[in-house]
Amino acid sequence: MSPLLKSMLLVFAASVIGSLGMAFLKMGSAHLTRSPWSFLNRKLLFGIALFLGSSVFYAWGIKGKDAQLSVLYPMVAMGYVWGLLWAKLFFDEALTKQKFMGLGLILLGVCFVGLGS
Amino acid sequence: MTTATTAIPQSDPRARRNSFLLVFSCTILGAAAQLLIKTGMDHFSPHLLALVTNIPLIAGYSLYGINTLMMVLALKNGEMSLLYPIIALTYVWTTLASYTLLGEPSNVYKNVGIATIVLGVAVMGRRGDK
Numbered sequence: 001m002s003p004l005l006k007s008m009l010l011v012f013a014a015s016v017i018g019s020l021g022m023a024f025l026k027m028g029s030a031h032l033t034r035s036p037w038s039f040l041n042r043k044l045l046f047g048i049a050l051f052l053g054s055s056v057f058y059a060w061g062i063k064g065k066d067a068q069l070s071v072l073y074p075m076v077a078m079g080y081v082w083g084l085l086w087a088k089l090f091f092d093e094a095l096t097k098q099k100f101m102g103l104g105l106i107l108l109g110v111c112f113v114g115l116g117s
Numbered sequence: 118m119t120t121a122t123t124a125i126p127q128s129d130p131r132a133r134r135n136s137f138l139l140v141f142s143c144t145i146l147g148a149a150a151q152l153l154i155k156t157g158m159d160h161f162s163p164h165l166l167a168l169v170t171n172i173p174l175i176a177g178y179s180l181y182g183i184n185t186l187m188m189v190l191a192l193k194n195g196e197m198s199l200l201y202p203i204i205a206l207t208y209v210w211t212t213l214a215s216y217t218l219l220g221e222p223s224n225v226y227k228n229v230g231i232a233t234i235v236l237g238v239a240v241m242g243r244r245g246d247k
Contacts, residue, residue, distance in 0.1 A: 025185075029193045044189070051185055055154075055178070063158040070215035070227055073151055074208055077234045080201075080241060102241025109233030116226030 003066040004117060010061030011075045014054040019079035021050030023086040071117040077106050132194045139191040140203045146184045148210035152218060153177030201242025205235045 028044025062072050081103050087093040157174025161167075168174070191200060212231050215221045 025189055026192055029189050032189075032193055048185065055181060059154055059158050059161075059174075062155050063161055065159070067155075068215070068221050069151065069155045069219060070212045070221045070223075073211045073215070074227075074231060074234055077205075077208065077238065080238060084241075098243055099241050102237045102239070102243075105237025105240060106234050107237075109230045109235075109237055112226050112230030112233060114230075116224045116228075116230060 003064060007061045007067040007072055008075060010057050011072045012078065014057035014061060015076050015079040016082050017050055017057060018054035018076070019082035020086060021047045021054060022079070022083060023090050024050060027090065068117060071113055074113040075110055078110055080106055136191045136194045136200060137203065139187055140200045143184050143187050143191065144203060144206040145210060146180055147207040148214055150177045150180040150184060151211045152214050153180065155219065199242065202239040205238035208234055
């Protein structure tokens with residue numbers, strides 16, 4: 001496997017884990033009150049843990065001379081695609097036509113950036 | 118006479134503007150964190166002494182952590198759909214910084230790709246029919 005392909009797979013994994021973390025942060029932020037202790041709710045902490053976990057995958061992915069940030073960072077945008085899935089599953093948000101259009105554009109953009117590597 | 122309200126309603130324009138500003142700042146800090154983490158990871162070595170003296174990596178992750186907390190606050194008061202397009206600016210800042218500061222090659226595929234991604238995020242977050 002080429003170093004860049006390995007980097008891409010790691011960043012891909014990071015995008016899945018990170019977007020899941022975002023969903024949990026959203027769930028957890030609903031439980032925030034004026035008390036600073038409200039930060040210690042399970043969902044928020046799990047969201048932070050997933051965020052940190054995804055950043056380990058990501059950091060591993062962008063390490064090295066062949067790992068161009070201008071190619072790998074845009075791949076993080078695939079998190080939006082997973083985000084739509086979590087929004088449907090966890091928040092029962094509607095999947096509208098425009099969301100599908102946005103999703104298609106993001107995937108197209110990630111492909112373009114990949115071609116530029 | 119009514120007592121002062123404790124919670125800010127979601128539609129409060131001031132709360133919304135604050136969320137906007139907070140997220141915009143996050144995009145700049147986020148790009149700076151990416152650059153620091155990249156620089157730090159390129160000098161990565163799995164030894165304790167090397168890790169605790171890897172200033173870019175530590176600074177990058179600290180910034181990333183602060184950024185995450187700021188994002189939580191912004192998401193609490195703001196509507197996710199409105200904040201999406203602003204968050205996408207991070208892609209622009211990071212790519213520009215990769216070209217200028219890291220010396221990565223710029224080409225038309227990358228630039229068109231970034232523009233398409235930002236457009237996609239904006240379209241996805243646009244408030245429209247339910």
